[in-house]
Amino acid sequence: MSAPFDRLAIIGLGLIGSSLARGVRAALPGVTLVGYDADPAVRATARRIGLADTIADLPGEAVRGCDGVILCVPVGAMGSVAAEIAADLDPAAIVSDVGSCKASVVDALQAALPGAVIVPAHPVAGTERSGPEAGFATLFRQRWCILTPPEGTDPAAVDRVAALWRALGSDVEIMAPDHHDRVLAVTSHLPHLIAYTIVGTASDLEEITQSEVIKFSAGGFRDFTRIAASDPVMWRDVFLANREAVLEMLQRFSEDLSALQRAIRWGEGDALFDRFTATRAIRRSIVEQGQDDAREDFGRSHD
Numbered sequence: 001m002s003a004p005f006d007r008l009a010i011i012g013l014g015l016i017g018s019s020l021a022r023g024v025r026a027a028l029p030g031v032t033l034v035g036y037d038a039d040p041a042v043r044a045t046a047r048r049i050g051l052a053d054t055i056a057d058l059p060g061e062a063v064r065g066c067d068g069v070i071l072c073v074p075v076g077a078m079g080s081v082a083a084e085i086a087a088d089l090d091p092a093a094i095v096s097d098v099g100s101c102k103a104s105v106v107d108a109l110q111a112a113l114p115g116a117v118i119v120p121a122h123p124v125a126g127t128e129r130s131g132p133e134a135g136f137a138t139l140f141r142q143r144w145c146i147l148t149p150p151e152g153t154d155p156a157a158v159d160r161v162a163a164l165w166r167a168l169g170s171d172v173e174i175m176a177p178d179h180h181d182r183v184l185a186v187t188s189h190l191p192h193l194i195a196y197t198i199v200g201t202a203s204d205l206e207e208i209t210q211s212e213v214i215k216f217s218a219g220g221f222r223d224f225t226r227i228a229a230s231d232p233v234m235w236r237d238v239f240l241a242n243r244e245a246v247l248e249m250l251q252r253f254s255e256d257l258s259a260l261q262r263a264i265r266w267g268e269g270d271a272l273f274d275r276f277t278a279t280r281a282i283r284r285s286i287v288e289q290g291q292d293d294a295r296e297d298f299g300r301s302h303d
């Protein structure tokens with residue numbers, strides 16, 4: 001199988017960009033990799049650990065001569081990065097991204113790069129860690145990667161981006177950007193909001209000390225603290241960019257939470273039991289489909 005790209009630029013070398021670089025190195029050794037990050041310290045680390053064949057000092061320099069460009073920056077920075085590369089982009093190059101929400105990113109990329117070939121993507125794989133040293137080559141293996149090409153996108157371009165993610169071990173699905181954002185609002189964004197809230201609530205309680213929260217954190221709370229350790233810039237941007245879908249799912253969630261609150265208040269054990277039985281079945285079907293995190297060393301050593 002020939003590689004889907006000859007020369008690939010990765011802009012943003014944090015968790016996802018560096019995992020992508022490592023994955024491409026391992027699975028597609030014929031691809032020439034160029035990296036760029038706005039943070040000079042990240043560029044220095046990327047050079048030291050040999051993330052790409054070249055680490056450029058300017059975004060335009062990174063994309064020049066590339067047939068593929070993947071933006072791996074927080075979603076709020078996608079538009080400005082696209083504007084920075086516009087003048088140096090090969091007109092035939094495919095521009096993609098890895099942002100966690102898609103409608104706003106598609107709009108930002110189309111506005112900054114009129115006429116460019118744009119195939120947005122979202123690898124539904126990650127950890128709570130960030131930065132170039134947090135990445136690992138196998139992050140995308142057995143994970144979904146959702147592509148949200150704008151209407152009229154050349155199918156051959158979509159196939160090339162799909163081939164890239166399949167080479168890294170992902171399963172690829174195509175979706176409309178708005179639908180993607182509603183699905184991810186409930187499966188990923190709302191759970192992060194809940195984790196940020198519960199961990200904040202526990203640490204704000206006056207009568208329970210911080211050290212008691214840490215000392216007695218049982219399974220459930222510990223899992224929430226992992227998610228609540230996720231990158232503040234990335235998640236600030238996700239909630240601002242996917243505002244409507246998140247607010248809609250939050251409204252539904254609040255209503256369901258009120259129903260459980262009511263059941264507890266009125267001692268309605270059957271209602272609680274029925275709800276917990278139904279949710280247990282959902283967990284079982286996720287595990288059966290191999291989409292759980294059975295990887296015990298998740299986020300630690302993977303290369």
Ligand SMILES: NC(=O)C1=CN([C@@H]2O[C@H](COP(=O)(O)OP(=O)(O)OC[C@H]3O[C@@H](n4cnc5c(N)ncnc54)[C@H](O)[C@@H]3O)[C@@H](O)[C@H]2O)C=CC1
Binds near residue numbers: 016077127231234
């Ligand atoms: N963290 C996760 O689990 C996942 C994240 N994503 C998406 O991937 C993207 C990147 O996230 P992470 O790698 O986790 O974040 P990260 O914080 O580890 O890395 C982001 C990098 O982008 C750089 N950057 C920021 N603004 C820039 C600019 N204007 N020009 C060039 N570089 C710039 C930062 O210096 C940083 O090194 C985000 O859009 C996020 O929504 C997608 C799937 C999973």
Ligand SMILES: O=C(O)C(=O)Cc1ccc(O)cc1
Binds near residue numbers: 123127
């Ligand atoms: O670490 C976790 O539990 C995650 O949920 C990772 C993650 C974060 C953001 C995404 O867009 C996709 C996956």
